[in-house]
Amino acid sequence: MGLFSKRKLFDKTFLLDDKSLLFKNCINFSYSNIYNDNYVVQGFTISRDYCMISAYNKFKAKSRIYLYEKNGVFKKYVDLDNSAHVGGIAYDYINDIVFVTGSWGVINAYSYPELIGGNIARIECNLDISKVISGVTSAATIYFYDNKLYACTFEGVGKMVVFDLDISRNKVKVVNEELISNLPSAIQGICVFKHNDKLYYLFSQSFSRLHSIIKLFDDSFNFLGQYKLKEIGLEGIDIDYSGNVCGVFENGIDRTRKVHLSDIVQRRSNMLDKKYCTKGVYFQEKLVNLKENV
Numbered sequence: 001m002g003l004f005s006k007r008k009l010f011d012k013t014f015l016l017d018d019k020s021l022l023f024k025n026c027i028n029f030s031y032s033n034i035y036n037d038n039y040v041v042q043g044f045t046i047s048r049d050y051c052m053i054s055a056y057n058k059f060k061a062k063s064r065i066y067l068y069e070k071n072g073v074f075k076k077y078v079d080l081d082n083s084a085h086v087g088g089i090a091y092d093y094i095n096d097i098v099f100v101t102g103s104w105g106v107i108n109a110y111s112y113p114e115l116i117g118g119n120i121a122r123i124e125c126n127l128d129i130s131k132v133i134s135g136v137t138s139a140a141t142i143y144f145y146d147n148k149l150y151a152c153t154f155e156g157v158g159k160m161v162v163f164d165l166d167i168s169r170n171k172v173k174v175v176n177e178e179l180i181s182n183l184p185s186a187i188q189g190i191c192v193f194k195h196n197d198k199l200y201y202l203f204s205q206s207f208s209r210l211h212s213i214i215k216l217f218d219d220s221f222n223f224l225g226q227y228k229l230k231e232i233g234l235e236g237i238d239i240d241y242s243g244n245v246c247g248v249f250e251n252g253i254d255r256t257r258k259v260h261l262s263d264i265v266q267r268r269s270n271m272l273d274k275k276y277c278t279k280g281v282y283f284q285e286k287l288v289n290l291k292e293n294v
Helices: 032-036 112-116 270-292
Strands: 039-046 050-057 064-069 074-079 089-092 097-101 107-111 141-145 148-152 158-168 171-183 187-195 198-205 211-217 223-232 234-239 244-249 257-260
Touching: 032 039, 039 097, 039 244, 050 089, 050 097, 089 141, 097 112, 097 141, 107 112, 141 187, 141 234, 148 187, 158 187, 198 234, 211 234, 211 244, 211 270, 223 234, 223 257
Parallel strands: 039 089, 039 234, 187 234
Antiparallel strands: 039 050, 050 064, 064 074, 089 097, 097 107, 141 148, 148 158, 158 171, 187 198, 198 211, 211 223, 234 244, 244 257
């Protein structure tokens, strides 16, 4: 089959390999309260107890993590200890840690039990993609799976740093780090999952008024397929146990959206890919100029 076929890669019977991820489930729900608070939606992750959304304030108030029960009921928000863009949030289900992107390439770590209790307790952590990627860079989004943290950039040519972690005595240590390049442009969210003992990657793309896209790659980072959404502004994504890719949006869309893996087909839009590349290059140039003026 060619890139322009419509062959599906998964079916509706999909289940994740890892049964420890049975907690990954939620309904579609409204997060309009975040916009009502004058905050901007960014990252998304499903934890054992809640759906968690990271959000920043354009007027530099403290960034926040919003907690929603699995039935969509808003529980609370927790103010972070910084006013970073917080483009990515990831739940470490093995060590009960919440990772959140900070400024530039920094990734911060917090105690999950403390955070859902309404408190901020930092965990010692030296994760920083700027130590791995040369030049001016920023961690746009992150994802945790199987003691690895994946951190992606938003550029014309996407990059990803894979941190192999060792977490003990309330400290996050990097055992190994790997840089992957030639990834999709304008990455806003990432998921990593296993099915039938094979590893897969999902990347969300969005910018301004362009249609949002979810792209699927294999463990060698070969493009497999994509799904183009009618909505704009797709940001953070996570995958539930049954294969639903759950995502949140900025640009005023105030409800989560699910796309099942069976809806992803072997099809590609070269024209849209070029537009995303242009926007990624533009953003990277803007980032460099911003860094020079800090």
